[in-house]
Amino acid sequence: MATSSDTRVQVACYHCGENCTDREITIQEKVFCCEGCRLVFEILHQYDLCEYYDLNSKPGINQRIAVRKDKFSFLEDEKIQQQLIRFRDEEQTHVNFYIPHIHCSSCLYLLENLHQLDKGVLRVTVNFSKKEALIIFAHRQVSLRRMAEILTAIGYEPYISLQDLQHKKPHIRRSMIYQLGVAGFCFGNIMLLSFPEYFTGSGHTDEAMNRLFRYMNVVLALPVFFYSAQVFFRSAWNGIRHGFLNIDVPIALAILVTFIRSLTDVFQGQAGYFDSMSGIVFFMLIGRILQDKTYQGLSFDRDYTAYFPIAVSVMKDGKEVPTALPDIKTGDTLLIHNNELVPADGIIVKGSALIDYSFVTGESVPVAKAMGEILYAGGRQLEGNIEILTIKEVAQSYLTSLWNRDELKNKKEKHVSFVHLLGQYFTWVVLLIAAVSAGYWAMHDVSRVWPAVTAILIIACPCALLLASSFTNGHILRILSRRQLYLRNAQAIENMANATHIVFDKTGTLTGKTGTGVIYYGTTLTPVQETMIASLAAQSTHPLSKAVVQYCNAASLQTVFDFQHFTGKGVCGWVNGIFIKLGNAAFTGAHQQTPPDGSVVYVSMNEKLMGLFTIRSNYRAGIRSLLKELQQHYPMSVLSGDNSREALALRQLMGHETTLLFEQQPADKLAYIISLQQQGKKVMMIGDGLNDAGALKQSDIGISLAEDSNNFTPASDGILEARQLPLLFSFIRLCQANRHIILISFALSLIYNITGLYFAVQGLLSPLVAAILMPASSVSIVLITWLLSEHHGKMLDSKGIQEMPDKNHIPD
Known part of the structure; x- marks a missing residue:
């Protein structure tokens, strides 16, 4: 595009790297885009910290938006x-x-x-x-x-944020770390002291010394049984109290029986199985801690407090009084500064507002509000200061009501892991085998009943199954998190794999929040005219004005005189001797007409209508190929808060089998999810914005899209970086592979169990056989799950992951 004769070569800001529209802000021959960036440089130079600029090129953050003096x-x-x-x-x-x-x-x-x-x-x-x-x-x-x-x-x-005052980030329970340390110490020493027992028949051991070692093993086993193993006893007891045999029941049973059998053997002058018991506890705790640690990467139980500021200015006797949000009462007058959130529902009593409700509605077009109108919590004031009279406290606002719906607060866990179901059946099978063996030996050799039954319960401990699930789930969660899909827990992996219907939000999900498509209709604009339009539009913070600036792509901006902003109508000003207006039809003098798709900004010069810009969000890159993959495997729906203007284009994108619903309010989205579930469908909801919170919580698996790591995300089962959405189908396939890996590991553990049971049902299980089978099965299970998980992770890599940050950036 040609430029006007008075334009100059664009220069990047020395501090932040953004284009400098004014080259007059300089110091030491360095050019800055704004006074804020220059001030930061001066501070660093004054204290001899300019090495900051040597480590990375233009590492600073843009300082054009000044922070008000009393913000903190x-x-x-x-x-x-x-x-x-x-x-x-x-x-x-x-x-x-x-x-x-x-x-x-x-x-x-x-x-x-x-x-x-x-x-x-x-x-x-x-x-x-x-x-x-x-x-x-x-x-x-x-x-x-x-x-x-x-x-x-x-x-x-x-x-x-207010959440900093109310919630602390979860940590792995310190007591479990202590339990692992005790179990590891005792396991190692018991194995060492039991080593002579394995060779008792060789004639090279001293019986008196063996007896001493056995009693030392009893002492070492006591803290393992009464302290380290308590986590499994509590979990098993809670399951039994609720009528459910979870995976910890057979583990607790194996630990209990092994301890009792070992005590009996030691006092009868025989070797016990304390090495197997302590090994079970040690390896199970490793798996439990590894899984818990994986879940700490991101806190998902976030609510409105994570997004709100800690305090807001309350007007009392004409003065601003900073007040914590929980202390705001109905009837207080709040001063909302430019670019601040509205923390509570209220009525405007001073000033006019331009409110960005994208946080609540998902829509980026601001809404103009005048004195006497109601503002709802969650909106962001874009231009100027306003005062509102609160009509609801923070905890009672519309914003928080979306989080505190009774049907969501009382919703019970809908899913039970297939691992626990396997464990339940496994437990009954083991008990059946033990009962049959007891009955058989009761009729043939009563002295073998106790050795056979206890040996069966020892060797048939499903520790390999629990290890397989813990290590596989933990590793898959880490693989997904490296690809910027952060799932809440292992159950979310199963729910994602079991989904039968996928529901998408449109705005901010299928379409990007930042990417816009702009088309100009009307009299052809010269490069000079485009530069003048961009210069005027750049004076406004309105998202549509920013889109116009981006479309015009001016190399430099000109000075605007007598700039005026009319809330909800448009902007105007003099540029290079020409009076320009940008705004709606009435403001610019255009005849009202049915506009093309998207939002519209009219432009007039010297009161002559030149044309109009249509602005609409672009669909995300790669979304077409994703939807084509999903259409072959899942029925889908799209829920949009927009009107049906883009229905035809969306139908072409989603396919004829997809259900499209427009003008959907949060309650409508929630009701639609419930209706699908009543039809027996397992629903995956992909959404963005607080208006999807109810639907995300209700769905069997709710995934919230985030444009960047600092975006607020509603409570959901997972958070997905928006750029990685095209890999959704690959993520689902990886979650499905997770189940297969666990089943393969379980099959392998059955081989070990069958081998051990061959000796156990005969009452011939020796401590040596138990000591070999238990660690062998545990180590091999961990190795196999890791190799299979890595294999499927590399298959995901082959699908193409988004580029990593710049080499100068430290990856997080």
């Missing part, structure tokens, strides 16, 4: 401080901030040298993968509010 004033509230601070003594304070802008090694360098900016900072430790910084500072020299402001000044504003 709520951190002066002692009550809020107490809930954020992790530790405080007379000299220092420890606080952990989540900083979403951490992205490369330059960030690590700058944050860990924060003490050079303020001597009150004692130490900063950055957890890159979690984007968190643990800051230790001397509170007599610097305040908590000042710490947040220092981070913000250098481009690393901490994200502090």
Whole structure:
């Protein structure tokens, strides 16, 4: 595209790399896009921290949007401080901030040298993968509010939400770690002390020494039985109380019987099976901890508190008073600043609003509201400050009602893992074999009843099955997470594999939030005219204005004079001596007409209508091939909050068998999911935005799409990075392979069990045979599950994964 004669070559900002529309913001021959970026450079230069720019090219964050001066004033509230601070003594304070802008090694360098900016900072430790910084500072020299402001000044504003005050991130239970340590210590020593027993028949052992070792084994077995194994006893007892024989029942039974049988054998002068018992507990705990650790990568039980700010300004006697959200009452007057969220339902009493409800509705087009109108919680004010009179408290707003529906709160777990079903049948089969063996030996040799029954219960422990499921599920979860699909737990893998009907949300799911398609109709625009239109549109934060700027692709922008913004109508101003208007038909003087697909922005120059831009979201890259794959295996539905204007294009994309429903409210989506389930279908819901929360929770497997790692995501069974949506079918296939791997492992464990049972039913199971079979089966099961999981993971790789971040970025 040609440019006007007065345009200059575009220059990238030295700090953040964005294009500089004004080359006059310079220092030391370095050009910056805004005063904010230049200020950060000056701060770093002043404290000799410019090595920040040597580690990565243009590593900074754009500073065009200034943070208001008193944004962190709520951190002066002692009550809020107490809930954020992790530790405080007379000299220092420890606080952990989540900083979403951490992205490369330059960030690590700058944050860990924060003490050079303020001597009150004692130490900063950055957890890159979690984007968190643990800051230790001397509170007599610097305040908590000042710490947040220092981070913000250098481009690393901490994200502090109400959830930080109410919820803590889950951790693996420390008691289970202790139980594993005790079991491992005792298992190793019992194996060592039992070694002479394996060669008792060789004549090279001392009976007195063996007797001493047996009693030492009894002592070592006591903490394993009474401490380490309690997790299995509790789980088995809870299952029995509810009338269900879960997989832990036969494990607990095997541990109990092995302990009792071993005690009996030792006091009768024989070798016991304490090595097998402690080995069972040790390997089972490893599998349980590995699985639990996998689930800690992401917290899914997020609600509105993860998205809301901690405090908001309440107007009292003409002054702004920072107030924690739980303390907001009905009748309070809230001051909502530009770009802030509306935390509670209220009526506008001062100013006019332009509200972005994309968080609630999934739609990106802002809604204009005037004085006297109701605003609902969850909207974001885009232009200017407004005051609202709250009519509901935060906990009673429309936003939170979507989370707190009674039918969702009382919904019971709908699924039982097939592993537990296998364990249940396995338990009955083992008990049957034991009963038959007891009956047989009762008629032929009563002395063999006790050895046979106890040996059967020892050798038939389904530890290999539990190990197979724990290690396979854990490994598959890690493979999926590396491909940016984060599932809540192992049950989600099964539910995903068992889905029979897939439901998609449209906006933000099939279509991207950022990608837009713009078409211009009307008088052909010259490059100079496009530059002038872009210059005017760039003055507005409206998403449609941004789309127009992107379409015009001007090399540089011109100065706009007398710019005016009319909420809900459009913008106007003088550019290069020409009066330009951008907005709706009435504002620009166009005759009302039925517009083409998408949203419309009309443009007029000197009161003459030039034409119109139609803007609509593009479908995501790769979505067509995904839908073509899915159509061959699943019936599908699309639920959209939009009108039916794009029905024809969507029908061509989804196929004629797909159900299309438009103008769907959250309650409608929830009702549709319920109707499918009443027909016996297992529903997978792929959605985006809080308006899908009810449907995602109700579905058998709900997957929430996230545009980036910092997006708020409703409670769901999984979170999928939006760029990876085209791999959905491959993810489903991997989840289906998970079941096959566990079944193969279970079949292999049966071979070990049958071998052991051959000796057990005869009452001839020796400690040596048990000591060989138990670890051999456990180790081989783990190895096979790992190899098969890796094989299927590589098959997923061959489907093509999105490119990793830039080589200068540290992968998280």
